[in-house]
Amino acid sequence: MMQKLKRKLNGLRRSPRSVIAVLFAGLIVVGSGYTAVNASVSSERTVEYTKEDIEYGKKLFLSNCASCHGKNAEGTANGPSLIGVGAASVDFQVSTGRMPGAASGPQLQVKPVQFTEEEIHAMAAFVASLGAGPSVPDAAYLQANGDPTKGGELFRINCAMCHNAAGAGGALTEGKYAPSLDNSSPKIIYEAMVTGPQNMPVFNDANISPEEKNDIITYLVYLRESASVGGEELGGLGPVVEGLVSWFGLLGIIIAITIWLGAKSN
Amino acid sequence: MSSTSNQPKKNNFLAGTANYVDERLGVAGVLKEFGRKIFPDHWSFMLGEVALYSFLVLLLSGTFLTFFFDPSMTEVVYDGVYAPLKGAHMSIAYASSLDITFEVRGGLLMRQVHHWSALLFVAAAGLHMLRVFFTGAFRKPREMNWVVGFVLFVLGMGAGFTGYSLPDDLLSGNGLRIIDGMIKGIPFIGTWISSFLFGGEFPGTSIVPRLYSLHIMLIPALILVFLAIHLVMLVVHKHTHYSGAGKKDTNIVGYPLMPVYVAKAGGFFFIVFGVIMLISSFFTINPIWNYGGYDPSPVSAGTQPDWYIGWLDGALRLAPTGMEFMIGDFTVSMNILLPLAVSLIFLALVAVYPFIENWITGDKREHHVLDRPRNAPVRTAIGAAGVMFYAILWAGASTDLIATQFKMSLNQVLTAMQISLIVLPIVSFMVTKRICLSLQRKDREVAIHGRETGRIVRLPHGEYIEVHEPLNEYELYKLVDYKDYQPTLARPNAAGKITVRARIRASLSKFYFKDRVSPATQSEIEEARHHAEEIEQEVQKAIESAK
Numbered sequence: 001m002m003q004k005l006k007r008k009l010n011g012l013r014r015s016p017r018s019v020i021a022v023l024f025a026g027l028i029v030v031g032s033g034y035t036a037v038n039a040s041v042s043s044e045r046t047v048e049y050t051k052e053d054i055e056y057g058k059k060l061f062l063s064n065c066a067s068c069h070g071k072n073a074e075g076t077a078n079g080p081s082l083i084g085v086g087a088a089s090v091d092f093q094v095s096t097g098r099m100p101g102a103a104s105g106p107q108l109q110v111k112p113v114q115f116t117e118e119e120i121h122a123m124a125a126f127v128a129s130l131g132a133g134p135s136v137p138d139a140a141y142l143q144a145n146g147d148p149t150k151g152g153e154l155f156r157i158n159c160a161m162c163h164n165a166a167g168a169g170g171a172l173t174e175g176k177y178a179p180s181l182d183n184s185s186p187k188i189i190y191e192a193m194v195t196g197p198q199n200m201p202v203f204n205d206a207n208i209s210p211e212e213k214n215d216i217i218t219y220l221v222y223l224r225e226s227a228s229v230g231g232e233e234l235g236g237l238g239p240v241v242e243g244l245v246s247w248f249g250l251l252g253i254i255i256a257i258t259i260w261l262g263a264k265s266n
Numbered sequence: 267m268s269s270t271s272n273q274p275k276k277n278n279f280l281a282g283t284a285n286y287v288d289e290r291l292g293v294a295g296v297l298k299e300f301g302r303k304i305f306p307d308h309w310s311f312m313l314g315e316v317a318l319y320s321f322l323v324l325l326l327s328g329t330f331l332t333f334f335f336d337p338s339m340t341e342v343v344y345d346g347v348y349a350p351l352k353g354a355h356m357s358i359a360y361a362s363s364l365d366i367t368f369e370v371r372g373g374l375l376m377r378q379v380h381h382w383s384a385l386l387f388v389a390a391a392g393l394h395m396l397r398v399f400f401t402g403a404f405r406k407p408r409e410m411n412w413v414v415g416f417v418l419f420v421l422g423m424g425a426g427f428t429g430y431s432l433p434d435d436l437l438s439g440n441g442l443r444i445i446d447g448m449i450k451g452i453p454f455i456g457t458w459i460s461s462f463l464f465g466g467e468f469p470g471t472s473i474v475p476r477l478y479s480l481h482i483m484l485i486p487a488l489i490l491v492f493l494a495i496h497l498v499m500l501v502v503h504k505h506t507h508y509s510g511a512g513k514k515d516t517n518i519v520g521y522p523l524m525p526v527y528v529a530k531a532g533g534f535f536f537i538v539f540g541v542i543m544l545i546s547s548f549f550t551i552n553p554i555w556n557y558g559g560y561d562p563s564p565v566s567a568g569t570q571p572d573w574y575i576g577w578l579d580g581a582l583r584l585a586p587t588g589m590e591f592m593i594g595d596f597t598v599s600m601n602i603l604l605p606l607a608v609s610l611i612f613l614a615l616v617a618v619y620p621f622i623e624n625w626i627t628g629d630k631r632e633h634h635v636l637d638r639p640r641n642a643p644v645r646t647a648i649g650a651a652g653v654m655f656y657a658i659l660w661a662g663a664s665t666d667l668i669a670t671q672f673k674m675s676l677n678q679v680l681t682a683m684q685i686s687l688i689v690l691p692i693v694s695f696m697v698t699k700r701i702c703l704s705l706q707r708k709d710r711e712v713a714i715h716g717r718e719t720g721r722i723v724r725l726p727h728g729e730y731i732e733v734h735e736p737l738n739e740y741e742l743y744k745l746v747d748y749k750d751y752q753p754t755l756a757r758p759n760a761a762g763k764i765t766v767r768a769r770i771r772a773s774l775s776k777f778y779f780k781d782r783v784s785p786a787t788q789s790e791i792e793e794a795r796h797h798a799e800e801i802e803q804e805v806q807k808a809i810e811s812a813k
């Protein structure tokens with residue numbers, strides 16, 4: 001019975017007709033999957049911007065950003081073009097304090113935030129009006145109510161090589177680095193993924209769907225908010241710090257005790 | 267005190283039992299010998315003991331872990347209490363480590379105790395080794411025991427590495443992957459060894475159970491055997507002591523092992539145990555739940571081994587790139603072979619150092635009085651260079667953390683370390699040697715002229731002098747008690763030829779002993795004392811006449 005079935009399957013597999021059939025089925029699956037993903041990309045709800053927002057944003061932009069990015073955000077020698085970077089990029093850059101940029105070192109630094117939420121909203125509106133790009137994420141994906149297991153897996157596969165498995169951050173080449181994610185809000189995490197700031201790659205919705213982004217956010221928020229089970233975490237930096245503690249903590253304390261006991265007995 | 271009489275003491279349970287055992291096994295002789303072994307008192311002599319006691323803690327906590335740990339690599343779906351991994355596919359090894367952590371009562375504490383004591387074990391052994399090196403305690407008759415100790419240190423590294431790989435989390439898998447890569451980089455046999463070790467292609471399903479056998483059976487058993495040899499040799503050789511009046515190469519000064527020392531040691535075990543418990547209760551180590559189960563695709567930034575493997579990782583990282591070349595169809599991966607060779611040579615030099623030094627000095631006498639490090643300037647300087655070399659390789663394992671924590675460029679940190687690896691050991695050799703020589707000169711000065719008192723006196727003829735106070739016998743002894751080796755010359759052998767061997771030996775001897783400060787001799791000291799007395803008389807006379 002099994003043997004017969006196997007032979008039949010083998011025969012099928014070998015015939016050119018079945019090859020075509022399989023190819024065709026594959027195409028349908030891939031094609032419809034792609035359309036579905038594309039649909040989800042374009043169906044993403046966008047925050048509405050009014051004309052006043054854009055006007056106000058333009059004013060702010062001219063006085064704060066145009067020196068580097070140009071009057072029409074077309075880019076200059078000091079800063080890239082912002083046409084098509086989207087509202088998410090502006091929101092990410094300005095609300096983490098990276099923008100307005102200050103020339104320093106190999107990577108733009110996070111600085112104290114210089115604008116209010118309304119101002120950031122307005123500048124995002126202005127930049128969004130210049131060309132389509134990722135928009136500020138829908139609050140539905142920022143609830144940290146997804147699946148932390150899936151999020152953890154996605155994080156380890158897509159992000160840990162730069163940000164470390166526990167999100168503690170890590171070094172890149174030439175003085176660049178991936179920062180620690182301990183203080184990044186869900187919105188910032190989401191926007192970082194869709195805009196790919198500086199040396200971080202873009203993870204668009206075809207790579208990691210909005211739900212999966214929410215899973216990642218859920219995982220990171222869980223890591224941050226759950227109390228450390230094993231005691232003081234030593235910065236999440238792993239074996240190097242553990243080694244230092246074993247020498248200067250453990251062995252150091254024991255030697256200090258021996259010396260103290262020796263001094264006492266004499 | 268152990269009783270040695272053959273008459274069983276009545277109404278004394280302990281003595282009765284001891285006698286019962288002795289009459290059947292004849293252990294009293296051994297115990298008596300062991301019990302009368304003299305053990306001197308100095309904190310640096312306790313380092314080996316710290317290692318011993320942390321090993322005991324490892325045995326105890328490790329046994330606890332074996333009750334719950336399952337090394338199988340069969341895949342399961344996690345269904346434990348740790349939410350961010352619920353439903354994840356993982357090996358049974360990782361799942362059982364998570365269960366130990368979150369569900370076994372006291373399990374997390376025991377894991378932390380086991381891991382912290384592992385780090386302490388190797389650290390204490392390492393520092394103990396340095397103490398033995400810098401005080402010259404490895405000299406005859408203790409050369410073999412140095413080698414045994416060295417083997418223990420390497421076994422400790424092996425135990426640690428195999429243990430680190432057991433939980434099968436992301437970090438341990440990353441570590442194994444590096445080892446796999448290193449093995450595969452060895453020409454001809456590399457791929458074969460790798461597939462033998464992993465039972466096929468990395469990671470396979472055999473490596474964790476295999477490492478487990480090594481970790482809980484073979485390596486601890488070897489450590490126990492070598493520890494036993496180490497301790498028996500210690501009893502046979504007796505302990506060394508620091509130099510001082512009455513301390514000679516022919517005697518040992520200290521407390522007898524029984525009962526004073528054993529009581530102290532028992533107490534000390536609990537101190538070590540207590541400190542380990544304290545640190546383990548308050549500080550996380552190896553939070554495997556953060557890393558996730560091993561899966562060959564993800565790699566985490568900041569992947570580091572435990573500290574004692576760090577120097578090997580550092581050697582790999584610091585190796586210059588672009589050195590590989592082809593022989594026929596084979597790529598010779600020098601970026602793996604070079605660090606491998608450097609590490610092995612370094613270890614080999616550490617292992618055989620006592621024999622090298624002995625060959626150079628040609629000293630056949632037994633040594634039980636320790637050297638003060640300054641009195642062996644070149645040895646001390648070699649030690650300092652070695653420590654520096656090791657330390658830079660060690661730091662090399664954390665180039666990425668140094669770069670991020672101190673906001674530097676990873677590439678510059680790497681280059682700086684590559685240069686330091688060559689330059690700093692040489693610098694520390696020279697600086698250490700200079701410091702030793704000048705300390706020796708100062709000792710000589712003090713031995714001859716006594717201690718400065720800060721009392722300035724003007725003599726009748728107008729000269730100002732500072733009055734020096736002579737040292738007492740005890741202080742003096744410590745300053746002059748060392749052997750002053752002279753460089754040996756290459757002598758012709760029986761056939762009248764100067765062999766290459768003899769030449770090498772002579773030039774090494776010159777390297778060791780050409781700059782030296784001989785200890786103050788008795789006549790120098792007496793002459794100086796005589797002179798000092800004359801001055802003192804003159805001073806007294808001057809004071810008299812002034813009155």
Ligand code: HEM
Pocket residue numbers: 321324325327328329331332335362363366377380381384385387422425426427428429430431432433481482485486489551552
């Ligand atoms: C000789 C020195 C030893 C060293 C340096 C050592 C080191 C280690 C290390 C670093 C780990 C990883 C721990 C973790 O973070 O989970 C480990 C795990 C383990 N060790 Fe040892 N160990 C030693 C002896 C022993 C002995 C004697 C036993 C058993 C009798 C043992 C049993 C275990 C077990 C069962 C695990 C896995 C438990 C887990 O990962 O949760 N070890 N060891």
